[in-house]
Amino acid sequence: MKGQRCLSVVLSIAIAAAAVVGANAQDDARRDGRELYLDFGCHQCHGFEGQGSQASPPNPRIAPTPYPFEAFAAFVRTPVRLMPPYSPNVMSDEQLRAIYDYVAAIPEPPGIDDIPALRDL
Amino acid sequence: MANDDKSDGLNRRGFLAGATAAGLAAVPLSKTTNVDAQESNRASAPLPNSMDAAMEHEIPGGYTGEQAKNYFVHHPGSDFMVDVLAALDLDYVALNPGSAFRGFHESILNYGGNRKPEILTCVHEEHAAAIAHGYAKVAKKPMAIACHGTVGIQHAAMAVYNAYADRVPMFILAADHGGIEDRTSQVLWTHTARDPLSPIKDYIKWDDYPRSLQHFGESAVRAYRYALTPPMGPVGIIMETVLQESDVHEHGLAVPEVLAPTLPLGDPNAIEEAADWLANAESPVIYADRFAQDQEGVDLLVELAELLQAPVVDQKGRMNFPNGHHLSQTAGVVGQADVILALEVRDIWGIVNRLQDAPDHTLTRAAPPNARVISLGTTEVNFGSNYQDFTRFYAADLPIAGDAQSSVPYLIEALRERISNRRASQISERRERWASAHASRRQASIDAARYAWNATPISTARMSLELYDLVKDKDWALTAPDNLHGSWETRLWNIERHYQTNGTSGAYGQGYGASSAVGAALGHREHGRLPICITGDGDTMYVPGVHWTAAHHHIPLLTVVHNNRAYHQEVMHVQKTAAWRQRGVDKGVEPGNIIDEPAIDFAALARSMGVFSTGPVASPSELRPALAQAIDVVEQGEPALVDVVSQPR
Numbered sequence: 001m002k003g004q005r006c007l008s009v010v011l012s013i014a015i016a017a018a019a020v021v022g023a024n025a026q027d028d029a030r031r032d033g034r035e036l037y038l039d040f041g042c043h044q045c046h047g048f049e050g051q052g053s054q055a056s057p058p059n060p061r062i063a064p065t066p067y068p069f070e071a072f073a074a075f076v077r078t079p080v081r082l083m084p085p086y087s088p089n090v091m092s093d094e095q096l097r098a099i100y101d102y103v104a105a106i107p108e109p110p111g112i113d114d115i116p117a118l119r120d121l
Numbered sequence: 122m123a124n125d126d127k128s129d130g131l132n133r134r135g136f137l138a139g140a141t142a143a144g145l146a147a148v149p150l151s152k153t154t155n156v157d158a159q160e161s162n163r164a165s166a167p168l169p170n171s172m173d174a175a176m177e178h179e180i181p182g183g184y185t186g187e188q189a190k191n192y193f194v195h196h197p198g199s200d201f202m203v204d205v206l207a208a209l210d211l212d213y214v215a216l217n218p219g220s221a222f223r224g225f226h227e228s229i230l231n232y233g234g235n236r237k238p239e240i241l242t243c244v245h246e247e248h249a250a251a252i253a254h255g256y257a258k259v260a261k262k263p264m265a266i267a268c269h270g271t272v273g274i275q276h277a278a279m280a281v282y283n284a285y286a287d288r289v290p291m292f293i294l295a296a297d298h299g300g301i302e303d304r305t306s307q308v309l310w311t312h313t314a315r316d317p318l319s320p321i322k323d324y325i326k327w328d329d330y331p332r333s334l335q336h337f338g339e340s341a342v343r344a345y346r347y348a349l350t351p352p353m354g355p356v357g358i359i360m361e362t363v364l365q366e367s368d369v370h371e372h373g374l375a376v377p378e379v380l381a382p383t384l385p386l387g388d389p390n391a392i393e394e395a396a397d398w399l400a401n402a403e404s405p406v407i408y409a410d411r412f413a414q415d416q417e418g419v420d421l422l423v424e425l426a427e428l429l430q431a432p433v434v435d436q437k438g439r440m441n442f443p444n445g446h447h448l449s450q451t452a453g454v455v456g457q458a459d460v461i462l463a464l465e466v467r468d469i470w471g472i473v474n475r476l477q478d479a480p481d482h483t484l485t486r487a488a489p490p491n492a493r494v495i496s497l498g499t500t501e502v503n504f505g506s507n508y509q510d511f512t513r514f515y516a517a518d519l520p521i522a523g524d525a526q527s528s529v530p531y532l533i534e535a536l537r538e539r540i541s542n543r544r545a546s547q548i549s550e551r552r553e554r555w556a557s558a559h560a561s562r563r564q565a566s567i568d569a570a571r572y573a574w575n576a577t578p579i580s581t582a583r584m585s586l587e588l589y590d591l592v593k594d595k596d597w598a599l600t601a602p603d604n605l606h607g608s609w610e611t612r613l614w615n616i617e618r619h620y621q622t623n624g625t626s627g628a629y630g631q632g633y634g635a636s637s638a639v640g641a642a643l644g645h646r647e648h649g650r651l652p653i654c655i656t657g658d659g660d661t662m663y664v665p666g667v668h669w670t671a672a673h674h675h676i677p678l679l680t681v682v683h684n685n686r687a688y689h690q691e692v693m694h695v696q697k698t699a700a701w702r703q704r705g706v707d708k709g710v711e712p713g714n715i716i717d718e719p720a721i722d723f724a725a726l727a728r729s730m731g732v733f734s735t736g737p738v739a740s741p742s743e744l745r746p747a748l749a750q751a752i753d754v755v756e757q758g759e760p761a762l763v764d765v766v767s768q769p770r
Binding site for chain 1: 613710
């Protein structure tokens with residue numbers, strides 16, 4: 001019984017530690033993704049939160065991303081409109097994936113009903 | 122009806138010939154408006170006859186006649202010049218002082234009493250010209266600016282080019298030391314030119330170098346009329362220094378009667394044919410750029426669009442159409458057009474085609490291949506060729522030269538004659554489609570605005586819409602374009618009245634936003650409106666001193682600096698170019714493009730010139746109180762500035 005309890009405690013600690021490690025890894029990945037997002041200047045057209053802009057030229061919202069990775073990647077590599085192409089020579093697949101994971105994880109903004117200036121338009 | 126006319130022999134070739142011969146002639150317009158305009162602008166020279174009497178001057182006590190002649194000037198020519206400006210009903214002259222027009226300057230103050238024109242003190246001639254630009258569009262009348270003939274004109278040049286490209290009248294006075302006997306130092310030689318207006322000659326409508334006061338008066342009236350005849354534009358008159366400063370020797374000086382010009386109408390037969398095309402079109406689309414000159418123009422366009430249930434794309438050269446109207450649509454509608462009506466549109470080629478900004482410059486046609494284009498406007502009454510603001514040539518299927526706003530009532534009348542009840546019923550079926558598209562687009566914009574709402578830097582949506590929430594029940598007027606900060610005003614502010622926006626710069630020259638706003642705000646002042654200028658940090662830094670003019674003259678104006686700390690468009694251009702060249706951006710694209718390190722403190726800058734200011738506002742939660750405080754100041758009659766550290770776009 002005592003042995004079981006010890007095992008349980010050890011397992012709990014291990015799970016908690018794994019969770020922390022997992023969370024830290026996620027944070028690191030998110031931080032790396034954000035850094036790449038800024039380094040590559042994605043925010044210059046799409047905004048710091050990926051919100052997009054209708055300013056000239058108009059740029060689509062990319063976060064929280066409504067696109068699957070494949071579509072996102074295809075648009076970055078072979079854009080059809082105003083965006084320039086980011087080839088693998090300048091942005092690796094890994095970097096592209098990290099950027100995608102970052103923008104996909106940007107939290108949803110508040111709803112319209114929670115923003116008086118928009119709710120009352 | 123038009124078909125009947127054509128059977129009488131008025132075919133296409135016939136009316137084109139007519140357009141050249143008659144369509145541009147000064148035709149009296151409506152029975153009331155133009156006549157009223159003429160009457161209200163009928164002015165007579167106030168003082169030239171009294172000038173004659175005054176020439177018999179008294180000799181001051183203690184001086185011989187010879188001494189008095191050497192020492193004193195009794196009735197300088199520049200007094201007459203002030204009379205001429207008063208006759209032209211020019212309320213203001215914006216100037217940075219210059220010795221070459223010291224005589225004129227003194228006459229405004231001591232002869233004219235600094236009224237009509239009243240001096241607006243500017244710290245740079247570029248401000249003076251931009252103030253005149255913004256003012257004319259609001260006040261519906263030109264402002265004069267006065268400059269040194271060489272250095273002053275060169276300083277003013279860029280802002281004059283904006284006004285030219287925007288087809289806005291401006292009355293430019295340039296001083297020059299014409300005679301060598303007057304050039305008392307090398308400075309004056311450097312401030313003299315054989316053709317002082319040459320730096321801006323490619324983009325003014327007309328200029329003259331009068332050799333006598335009578336000549337000055339006549340040329341000033343001619344210039345005024347040319348400036349106000351569509352297409353409007355800046356004009357220039359030289360004020361020669363000896364003419365300003367010497368006693369008047371001319372007898373019988375008179376200023377010609379000042380009448381507002383009647384407006385050139387489109388050829389009536391061409392308008393009939395346009396009505397045929399539009400009445401029978403299944404999917405007509407209207408584009409308007411510099412169309413509406415006042416609220417009447419807006420109301421006419423609403424009437425025309427509703428008659429056809431045709432979507433209107435407002436290109437925003439002027440406020441042409443209410444953005445809340447269900448027929449207010451965006452450029453994508455051209456893809457559905459069978460007939461396109463372009464009203465005072467400068468770039469018709471750009472409506473019909475898309476030329477992609479990419480290494481291969483892909484060209485595609487945006488309009489359906491069979492879409493026919495009717496152009497109505499004065500854009501082809503061009504008066505310049507060096508500067509290429511006329512854009513790429515497009516051969517419209519039915520080009521009608523004439524002032525569009527003045528011609529549209531006749532188009533509406535012709536359409537009413539052609540649209541039967543049955544046809545009207547068919548046309549009305551279009552309504553639902555456009556209403557639905559309009560509502561969807563508006564809802565999408567509201568939804569888009571919530572993204573990054575709580576972000577730092579502050580989103581452009583929040584910057585614009587928190588402000589709107591504070592002013593929407595006030596009598597506000599926007600003074601600057603919104604295309605560089607998300608076009609949120611166009612998308613979600615309720616823009617109904619012509620004065621609520623003030624068009625674009627014309628030539629996209631930096632410094633327009635902040636400085637034209639001061640002129641626009643001056644025009645709004647007498648109406649008690651709340652003028653608002655949202656403009657960039659780059660634009661502001663071209664003309665920071667203009668805020669001093671606003672403070673000095675107590676011109677109420679709320680300036681919101683969209684401070685993204687960069688020439689952001691250029692950031693994107695260099696970044697795009699680097700991507701095309703596969704060089705990446707890891708070395709950064711900031712040098713040459715960012716305005717940071719140190720960050721400019723716009724609030725401190727404004728404060729140093731006597732303008733109430735807050736900022737830098739970096740936190741979203743600080744934005745609303747900062748804006749509210751600034752609005753209070755403006756409502757008390759003074760300028761205020763809020764520096765908002767914001768997202769790039």
